[in-house]
Amino acid sequence: MARASAHPMQGLVKYHGLKDPVKRIPYHGSISVCTDPLESITSVEFHEGEHDQIEIDGNLISGRAFERAVAVLDKVRELSGTKESAIVHSKNSFPQGVGLGSSSSGFAALAMAAFEASGADYDMKLVSETARLGSGSACRAVTGGISEWLTDDSGSYSIQIGAPEDFKDWSIIVPLVESITVTEKAHVEVETSPLFKARLDYIEKTLGQMKDAVENKEVEKIWKLAEQDTRNLHAVTMTGTEGLFAWNAATAEIIHRTTELREEFPVYYSIDTGATPYLNTYREHEKQLISEFRETHGVTDILVCSVGGPAKIL
């Protein structure tokens, strides 16, 4: 039996759309930052039972989520040679289905624990590549810090391009709002937008700018690019055939208030496929932001995060 933990992440140059939905190969590279102390803790035990059994936060899962987990376990079984079934328990320290990326941390911890429990040799590249089969973003939750998901001919996995200790002053405030978008649906929808091809061109340029900013530890540039990419991503999603508009009233309120507050100090919003914004700022402004948004209608709770490390064996 092995146990591993991983942090979910905030997208910085956001991933959207899969060229190969089965192998989860994306159309383009992407960069994200892990959010500590949010985490998924997952244990895997191989045994001689007939079926895999997977429990998340106390509930046995089935259907699509189960199939995705089995895809990860199958890959580990293939590489380690084991034929045994797995018993998996996973626990999240944060709410699911609000756009915080619980699938990224969940599959990262699952892949890590499964390799460890299987007894096979593995490295972070392999864990990253395998976690990706469950959830694209999970490959970046494996490598942690600020990670880039590469997609070239040699494979599709993530590498860390910014270490948590280099970004100690970066605070990530998360006012939780109710989310309605289903991420997998959004990934399919994005391709139907007449603006999607233009996003692909924009992404190439933005990835380069973001990597430079990370390398030079220019946090405000990172935040600004992430905010810009937020609008670009949602612009493309909302122009798909189903017109998925993920932001609700609270999101709109927070976007406008954040833009106003920026007249006073550096603060930038960033929103993944859901409705919940991440507010990127310096530690010294945490308290003001919490008090600003505590009473906002539709905000259920406010989390405070910092840049988290890679997945690890517990």
Place this chain on the structure above:
Amino acid sequence: MARASAHPMQGLVKYHGLKDPVKRIPYHGSISVCTDPLESITSVEFHEGEHDQIEIDGNLISGRAFERAVAVLDKVRELSGTKESAIVHSKNSFPQGVGLGSSSSGFAALAMAAFEASGADYDMKLVSETARLGSGSACRAVTGGISEWLTDDSGSYSIQIGAPEDFKDWSIIVPLVESITVTEKAHVEVETSPLFKARLDYIEKTLGQMKDAVENKEVEKIWKLAEQDTRNLHAVTMTGTEGLFAWNAATAEIIHRTTELREEFPVYYSIDTGATPYLNTYREHEKQLISEFRETHGVTDILVCSVGGPAKIL
């Protein structure tokens, strides 16, 4: 002295971006529908005074708005041969600055009254082309009903492609919400979006679809295309360098509630450069929509409109 009235309009295939900002030549054609009973009533009197004097809703205007009106008056003076100054009074039956397009109806009524007062020969094409010098959309407020703004080598003016009497069952519900976007700024911003060129391609196709729908009097298709174009337009605006996001909390609330209500009956939202949505539906659903949105936080009033005719001399 002459007096004219004109209705403002809801964009259907929305205009955005000017190839020539002085002559107000747009990048692409556009289609809109006039909203009755909203109207601007404008009187023009030529006299021997030294300067033009322009009053809107009781206030003498200056600056950019004044210059735009003088551009229209100058064109009328050029064509009619008069050298006299004008005294202009304009009155709007609806609030300005909330995204209802008061500049479109104001400049349409101004051009119409100015030609009539000048004693020159004129036709609707000439009025349309002249009104455009004050505000692009004004060319369509001149011709009324459902109008298309053409932009070819022979000129840039509007023609009516759908008559009000063919769309008697179309109700336009307008929940007024506070608007913050400045339209002229939005027109400049749109060109800076990496998605703008993709919008130009999409527009060509959409214009054809919309014209077919108008010709065949398929109102629900018109509404659906207008809603789709709303998302496309705002997607492009919000990805410009300034990230102009025009929708506020009330707008987001109305978008989501309208999408839900569509499960019950045909209703589609459409939003021009501001935050105020137009809800397109059949007359029989007016009451339900008014009661749905009367209590929505941020909605200050609800207007009920129908398809209005062209500008006319009173």
